[in-house]
Ligand code: SF4
Ligand code: SF4
């Protein structure tokens with residue numbers, strides 16, 4: 001630990017990190033473009049200027065991301081000189097920037113905007129035309145590059161080299177003609193391209209999928225957990241006008257995903273916006289399913305399950321610990337043991353984040369004693385029973401190709417069940433709409449929070465299951 | 480602070496009658512003066528470029544819309560009257576609105592949208608009349624809002640002139 | 646047969662006179678709005694019919710279609726009754742107004758009036774005194790403090806000014822020696838200088854001002870008094886019942902105007918044309934009434950409202966002594982044979 005003075009405050013910092021990191025840890029924000037805590041420092045943008053004096057020498061202005069920390073250093077981030085230097089750097093960075101904020105997807109979360117505003121850099125002095133470069137360069141399926149907007153911080157180049165270990169991007173050209181491109185203009189590859197759009201401090205690298213979809217200040221950003229593999233990355237789910245999930249981005253989580261997430265998880269949100277979403281109960285009547293309230297459908301479900309007979313209880317791999325416990329208790333009341341449909345491993349496994357196992361709560365469910373069964377085995381169990389409870393997000397999708405026989409089905413899912421024996425369909429929330437716990441592949445608790453409110457009529461699944469259980473117990477006590 | 484004594488009235492004044500008659504003759508004379516009320520539907524209001532009527536979207540001479548759906552007017556609107564969804568276009572400007580709704584019942588004609596617009600795309604027109612039979616019909620969509628820029632030119636020039644003062 | 650005819654004649658007279666007065670009341674509401682508009686450089690109602698002449702009709706239709714609201718806690722019976730109790734006495738006064746010296750109707754002797762009572766002056770004054778009950782009951786039954794305050798003010802005001810009114814009328818009765826409106830009118834026949842207004846200028850002034858107070862008109866409209874009491878005693882009224890209050894108010898004004906004409910301006914008599922045909926006389930009478938109606942409106946849009954204590958002071962400390970004095974002087978002059 002090294003002692004330094006930061007803005008008049010004596011603090012102890014870790015000398016192995018650059019000065020800018022020490023500032024950040026102590027609550028002092030220093031502007032930065034090229035510096036990213038997850039990448040090696042480079043020092044190309046020069047915006048992170050602060051005033052430093054060492055060993056009693058007169059202070060001078062240096063870039064904080066490449067200045068090593070020394071004992072007794074006196075750092076001042078807010079002196080007029082530091083501000084003026086930053087402002088001048090900004091003037092250079094903006095020299096060739098097209099200033100097309102009105103059409104730029106980054107506008108609103110662009111640090112070039114933020115720091116220009118903060119440092120008061122409002123006017124340019126140049127009269128020469130700005131650089132003309134490629135504005136819609138297609139970098140594969142995920143990313144669009146606007147070379148004019150790029151400020152050449154090279155975060156993207158370093159990300160490809162250091163994180164994905166796929167050096168596909170480079171800066172070409174010399175001096176003021178430098179630009180970012182791919183080698184041989186080949187498209188980018190891999191499952192981690194989306195992070196480029198997050199780390200690019202300006203709107204040069206943007207997501208194709210999110211292109212012109214929404215203005216970022218209209219998005220409500222709430223934290224949640226990605227449900228596409230058993231890693232359980234922290235995400236921010238961003239919702240437009242209270243209903244539509246428009247974008248998913250990683251949230252920093254030191255223990256799990258750091259700053260990153262894979263493209264599989266990033267783009268897996270269309271099903272959250274399903275217009276056919278089940279928001280009330282459905283009750284079978286003859287060959288049809290009649291729409292009713294969740295409450296009435298629950299009562300009907302209790303009736304159906306109260307008739308007795310051999311039962312099967314099948315959950316999904318997306319159940320939270322709380323829901324799984326409720327389901328197990330219900331299974332006990334029906335005289336059976338709950339199992340969960342285990343999705344098959346896919347080929348997305350890599351050594352960065354994706355585990356190749358699409359079941360986000362496998363570990364937790366197994367700890368609770370739910371057995372993992374294949375879809376075929378689960379279907380066979382259902383077909384062999386007279387009554388069956390299928391519960392959890394995607395449980396019906398998992399069993400979609402299987403023959404469920406003629407057992408009377410009570411289902412809890414985000415959509416309706418159309419199998420032959422269906423009696424009652426009840427709605428269930430998506431995992432971004434509920435509070436609960438998952439255990440990820442390493443046994444770490446992943447806390448689900450409500451990133452988007454479930455539509456009216458959709459009750460938390462554990463509550464529905466407990467109500468059903470209580471109704472059954474009550475009926476049993478009366479009988 | 481000064482204490483002001485009320486004026487003592489003379490007998491004649493105390494009778495009030497002369498004053499009353501003066502008042503009556505005064506109002507009587509008014510009756511034959513020129514009427515100032517504007518007979519509205521027959522006599523429309525005078526409009527010019529200073530009139531801050533309903534917002535309209537300017538369309539370039541080549542038929543393309545000026546708006547790039549940047550959402551600044553949506554953000555500036557204090558009445559939350561504007562809803563915009565963007566989409567990509569092949570034009571150089573890359574982006575245009577897919578949906579641009581102004582709920583005219585919410586709009587308070589404040590002109591903040593005009594002020595916020597970086598593209599001179601939304602302008603306060605001289606259209607003032609607003610009546611229909613349903614609320615839905617008064618949510619104007621992009622087609623309903625489009626006006627050729629030539630029609631909005633005087634307002635545009637005026638806005639520039641006013642902005643020069645800042 | 647004679648019986649039937651006389652009933653028919655009476656019915657015809659009631660229909661014509663009553664209908665005419667109600668129409669006049671309706672037109673007065675229009676005139677009120679028109680004149681106020683002119684005084685304020687406006688046009689006034691001009692959309693319904695030519696020059697807005699059908700506006701009262703449109704208003705009537707609107708009133709009928711409005712929702713009838715009865716406030717919580719209102720005394721239902723009284724609340725329903727009050728408007729009628731205001732409108733009815735005002736209309737009763739119409740019955741004794743003489744419109745011409747000789748009735749043109751078949752088998753109808755005497756003047757053109759629904760009823761030619763000997764005590765017609767007292768009849769009118771008695772009934773106009775009754776209308777205060779409607780106001781008080783309406784204000785009280787509404788269960789609203791604004792209404793109650795308006796009603797209280799109205800009653801205090803009417804009682805105070807009724808004194809001055811009656812005393813100034815008494816002077817006229819002394820001079821005419823009769824309480825019959827026709828006799829009073831006949832006494833002013835012939836030259837314009839036979840009008841009592843020349844002999845009784847003070848009584849004329851007192852009577853005129855007291856009628857303003859009696860009918861709750863500006864500058865004495867304390868019963869309504871919008872700035873303080875919302876709308877006074879009829880704050881809680883809506884729809885046709887509200888319209889009835891209005892109708893009553895305007896009928897009372899018309900009756901008061903007719904009395905002023907009869908007492909001081911020769912009534913239905915045409916100056917310098919003693920035996921003018923009945924329709925000229927009726928027209929003359931109407932013209933005189935209309936002048937006073939115009940005066941009522943004109944004053945309303947000219948003068949500001951009094952303060953309530955000023956109103957009471959004026960009534961008790963000025964009008965009452967003056968009216969008494971006037972009565973004594975008149976009595977003395979009549980006794981001395983000057984008048
Ligand atoms: S594209 Fe973005 S991240 Fe890459 S160098 Fe340019 S500004 Fe930096
Ligand atoms: S004029 Fe004002 S209220 Fe109307 S749309 Fe524009 S910003 Fe909104």
Ligand code: SF4
Pocket residue numbers: 102545546547548549550551552553563592595596597598599600601
């Ligand atoms: S501010 Fe102008 S360019 Fe931006 S969305 Fe509104 S109208 Fe379109």
Ligand code: FES
Pocket residue numbers: 031032033034035042043044045046047048063064065066
């Ligand atoms: S952040 Fe330090 S130079 Fe770019």
